[in-house]
């Protein structure tokens with residue numbers, strides 16, 4: 001874990017200001033004029049209180065000293081006093097209006113920036129819990145922070161001006177008083193900054209657990225896990241886990257609140273004693289006639305302004321430090337290196353795919369998921385991948401889809417290394433249904449068009465894709481046809497069966513005019529007849545293309561495969577046609593016969 005978060009000192013606080021230029025640049029890009037006006041208003045706000053003190057002083061002194069003279073001597077200071085008050089009010093109203101508008105725009109911009117960044121992450125980033133934490137922290141904590149830092153910096157400027165101008169008024173009377181006034185706020189602020197740092201440290205350390213807590217509540221408040229939670233009666237267990245995590249958070253939060261409240265109380269009492277003493281000196285001077293009534297009020301008000309400004313100023317310094325720690329998270333996330341698309345070669349059509357001694361380990365695993373895989377497939381051929389669970393079939397497809405590039409060996413497309421081929425160009429030529437394909441809570445039209453969003457309004461193309469996926473009857477039977485909202489999250493949504501969702505996903509894949517179609521284990525949701533039908537249809541439709549099928553139902557693959565790869569524990573142990581592999585009398589034959597026996601037993605049982 002990052003060592004720098006464990007210590008707090010002034011150097012760190014100053015160092016943390018480093019991110020201010022970045023913050024400013026970000027804010028500048030949102031609304032320039034607003035930013036300038038807000039800055040000006042903050043500066044005016046800083047000096048206005050001192051001017052107000054001086055106008056009050058001159059008004060009161062005028063009243064005291066102009067008895068028997070013309071009322072005009074009092075009227076002028078009164079008009080200035082009233083105008084200044086109104087001016088201050090208008091400025092503060094305008095300022096808060098501009099700030100609110102600015103924050104709305106900024107929040108929107110930040111959330112879009114985070115989404116844009118998330119879009120550039122790779123699959124391995126999403127599988128890395130550290131990156132995931134960064135994303136969550138950026139999303140939940142950091143969006144409001146850039147403006148907070150900016151307004152704190154402006155507050156520092158404004159409070160500093162306020163402090164200097166109020167000090168100047170007291171300086172005129174008794175310079176040594178100033179030392180007494182500023183000592184307590186300095187001590188209390190240093191302490192509070194340490195508390196703020198401790199709070200950040202706690203937040204930082206518990207971000208994994210916070211995510212776990214969020215996940216537990218997500219499971220309980222979504223339909224995704226509802227059935228299992230009900231059937232297995234998991235509610236108590238999940239709530240217990242949620243409570244356990246949150247009890248700990250609450251305990252930590254309460255401890256911090258208790259500490260800061262006690263410390264604030266002690267500092268406040270000491271501050272009141274010092275303030276009381278200075279007030280005594282002012283009143284005494286007024287009593288013996290050393291100062292006029294206007295000056296008395298001016299000194300009293302300056303005293304309270306200095307106290308407020310001092311506390312505000314030092315509080316802002318510690319707040320800026322604390323906010324900067326969060327901002328660091330935000331920029332850490334936003335500045336995560338984006339994998340640059342260096343591969344520039346574009347291909348017209350996928351004609352051949354060749355794996356040469358390809359091995360691959362998932363980033364967080366020691367053992368190889370694929371080891372030394374070599375095979376070649378040409379346009380017009382159908383490849384089937386078979387093997388037991390975890391043998392590496394989906395991993396091979398993920399490599400071919402370009403999700404990971406840290407594999408050993410070479411993957412050649414048309415004889416060119418896949419690492420040199422432009423990923424977007426290649427991606428457009430592959431139509432794929434993953435084992436865990438998405439069921440979008442959108443309309444049927446959108447669900448299909450997401451395969452090639454440019455065609456969303458081209459009904460003939462959508463219809464052709466639906467036909468290819470044998471989904472025509474099903475789509476027609478929906479209450480609003482292709483415009484039907486699917487899923488249950490939104491009103492009038494229609495839930496589909498697993499197999500029906502699969503056909504929608506298949507239509508999505510067919511909407512692409514791809515050169516290579518990959519069907520990763522549709523058997524999870526399709527009955528054997530439908531799977532056979534879909535394999536056969538896909539194979540017919542892709543006669544002059546490449547298709548890759550993954551299934552545990554080997555008899556469905558038998559007729560359509562021009563080549564079968566048999567994987568076991570990440571290794572390619574056999575390859576050939578169905579007949580060749582049966583003749584080989586090896587693992588394929590074992591799996592094939594085992595499957596048939598199981599199905600035969602099932603059939604006998606169902607007849608019985």
Ligand SMILES: Nc1ncnc2c1ncn2[C@@H]1O[C@H](COP(=O)(O)OP(=O)(O)OP(=O)(O)O)[C@@H](O)[C@H]1O
Pocket residue numbers: 127362363364365369387388389390391392393394395396435521
């Ligand atoms: N994202 C991942 N991170 C780490 N390891 C993974 C990941 N995905 C898969 N694996 C591991 O890689 C190995 C191969 O998994 P893969 O999903 O490719 O198998 P499969 O043959 O498709 O299995 P199945 O028939 O169950 O779908 C397994 O040991 C699995 O645990």
